[in-house]
Amino acid sequence: MTDHAMNAGQVWYGPQAWSYFSIVIGIVMILIYRWFHVNALNATRKQLLAFTFSMTTYFFAMCSPLAYLGHMASFSAHMFQQSLMYMVFPCLFLVGVPSNWYAHWMKIPSVDRLFRLMTRPLVTVLGFNALFSFYHFPIVFDTAMSHPILHTGYHLLLQVTSFQMWWSMLTPIPEQSRLSDLKKIAYIFGNGVILTPACALIVFADHVLYNTYSNIDPSLQWLSPMDDQQLGGVLMKIIQELSYGIVLATTFFAWHRVERAKDKEEIASITMVFPNGGEA
Numbered sequence: 001m002t003d004h005a006m007n008a009g010q011v012w013y014g015p016q017a018w019s020y021f022s023i024v025i026g027i028v029m030i031l032i033y034r035w036f037h038v039n040a041l042n043a044t045r046k047q048l049l050a051f052t053f054s055m056t057t058y059f060f061a062m063c064s065p066l067a068y069l070g071h072m073a074s075f076s077a078h079m080f081q082q083s084l085m086y087m088v089f090p091c092l093f094l095v096g097v098p099s100n101w102y103a104h105w106m107k108i109p110s111v112d113r114l115f116r117l118m119t120r121p122l123v124t125v126l127g128f129n130a131l132f133s134f135y136h137f138p139i140v141f142d143t144a145m146s147h148p149i150l151h152t153g154y155h156l157l158l159q160v161t162s163f164q165m166w167w168s169m170l171t172p173i174p175e176q177s178r179l180s181d182l183k184k185i186a187y188i189f190g191n192g193v194i195l196t197p198a199c200a201l202i203v204f205a206d207h208v209l210y211n212t213y214s215n216i217d218p219s220l221q222w223l224s225p226m227d228d229q230q231l232g233g234v235l236m237k238i239i240q241e242l243s244y245g246i247v248l249a250t251t252f253f254a255w256h257r258v259e260r261a262k263d264k265e266e267i268a269s270i271t272m273v274f275p276n277g278g279e280a
Helices: 003-013 015-041 045-065 066-074 076-094 099-106 109-118 121-135 138-146 146-169 182-203 225-273
Strands: none
Touching: 015 045, 045 066, 045 076, 066 076, 076 146, 076 225, 099 109, 109 121, 121 138, 121 146, 121 182, 138 146, 146 182, 146 225, 182 225
16 A cells, blocks of 8 residues: 555544544534533533533543554553543433433434333443453454554444443433342442453553554653553553442442431331330
């Protein structure tokens, strides 16, 4: 392939083109959110803040030099970018959009049926984690990184399945929730366990796994390829655990509040039946 053809491929399908496309997508999402907020959403301050952080995360991950470094020079930058896109952005986005926006679309029967099918807990927990683990097999990773269209398509699939996974944890529509708070806690633990082998493979490998990063220009490196690979695995696991930990704590305290309220109701009902503590 000539240098001109390679440069053209980078413009139309490479990381630069993906950054431009991401900017357009981000602006469209903000405009849609703004329109719905003014006309129907009535988002709270907390939701506006969560949405703002979600879009800040999105732009930093997809439109900053991090995207270029992750694709061209650094595995740890690549893993940091993925952590933001799959562990932080979907979580904040789901929290930031009011439930009546989702409910509006669920009124369409075909959308509702499709959504219920795609958000079954077993499907969501296995879907994202299996695809993410498979992506990090060396032969799959190197093939995807060397074919821009395949790379973009796989990452879009991971993005969709990451939203499916987070939906099961943060379902904004109560009637769409398939899991009780206690089952959500188990679901979160399960997600963390399933993804651990992929991170461990990267962190504890005794050689550089990916040819994509084995012969990087030294001027672009700040760590050796081996250290960079291990750092990437560690970053992914830390950000995953932090994200899951925050949601786990929130879910646990919500469950605890509900249980305490039930206990108070039971005590109140007993007191009404035996106002004097059961004394004759």
